[in-house]
Structures are given as structure tokens and as C-alpha cells.
Amino acid sequence: MDDAATLRGAGLRVTAARLAILDAVRTGNHLDAEHIAHAVRGRVGHVSTQAVYDGLHALTDTGLVRRIEPAGSPARYETRVGDNHHHLVCRLCKGVTDIDCVAGAAPCLEPSQSHGYLIDEAEVVFWGVCPDCRSGTGEAPNASEPSAVPRG
Numbered sequence: 001m002d003d004a005a006t007l008r009g010a011g012l013r014v015t016a017a018r019l020a021i022l023d024a025v026r027t028g029n030h031l032d033a034e035h036i037a038h039a040v041r042g043r044v045g046h047v048s049t050q051a052v053y054d055g056l057h058a059l060t061d062t063g064l065v066r067r068i069e070p071a072g073s074p075a076r077y078e079t080r081v082g083d084n085h086h087h088l089v090c091r092l093c094k095g096v097t098d099i100d101c102v103a104g105a106a107p108c109l110e111p112s113q114s115h116g117y118l119i120d121e122a123e124v125v126f127w128g129v130c131p132d133c134r135s136g137t138g139e140a141p142n143a144s145e146p147s148a149v150p151r152g
């Protein structure tokens, strides 16, 4: 199924911007909105940042794109949806890597008490230092980012 058919199948109007957003999210590795906007402009010319956010909202709301929000990092987007995979996040470069669900399906963890909730998901983020950063070849942390990174 091509992207236009995918958008129509989700009940969305097909626009050049939405096609470019979907393509940028799929070909990127957990990009944030800023990098997606940059990629979109490289494909279709000027698109406002607001239009990129609106497009991401539409794609996220319809389940075509998954939004993840590691603490201390802007929201990231990916097209790997429909499974309960988790993420490894590098504390230094904020790189994100997919890992398969620990238990195979959501929720992969059971709380010690459910308090009467019907629990459908456990959000698991593994924090650490990626191989590039461990060997000193990773990107330096952005000095403008908040330094209050959770240290677990």
C-alpha cells in the first residue's frame, strides 16, 4: 500500500506535506518535529512549522505514527506502530534505539497493585550510554539542552 492509500485508509486528506511527513518519519530514526520539518522542506519546499505539527498530530491521532516522549528530550516520532516495543535512550546524545517488547505484548510489566485499574500499557524506557558515546565518538550533547537529565 502506498502512502497516499495509507492516508486515505486512515480517513485523512492526502496532501504533499502529509506525504512528506510520513516519509520523513519512516526514513528517519525517531526524529523530533524540528528535524522532520527540515526533511519535509527538503522534499516539498516551504511548509510552516505549525503545518508540520498539525500533520504530525493527524498522523499520530490516526495511529499511523507513534509519538514517544523521553524525559528531557523533545517528542520523537516513528512509523513502527502496532507493537509494544520499547526504547533505549542515550543519556548523552539522546539517540533512540528500538528494542522489542520485554514480554512480547503489552503490558509487559504487571504492577504490584492495580488499584482497580484496567491496565493496558507499561511505558518502559531504558536509559544508558550508547556505544558511540561510550567510545567518545558520539555527538557532543547540545549545550543548549537542559542539564537536568534524569539519572535514574
Ligand SMILES: [Zn+2]
Pocket: 090, 091, 092, 093, 094, 095, 129, 130, 131, 132, 133, 134, 138, 139
Ligand atoms: Zn549516545
Ligand SMILES: [Zn+2]
Pocket: 030, 078, 080, 085, 086, 087, 097, 098
Ligand atoms: Zn521505536
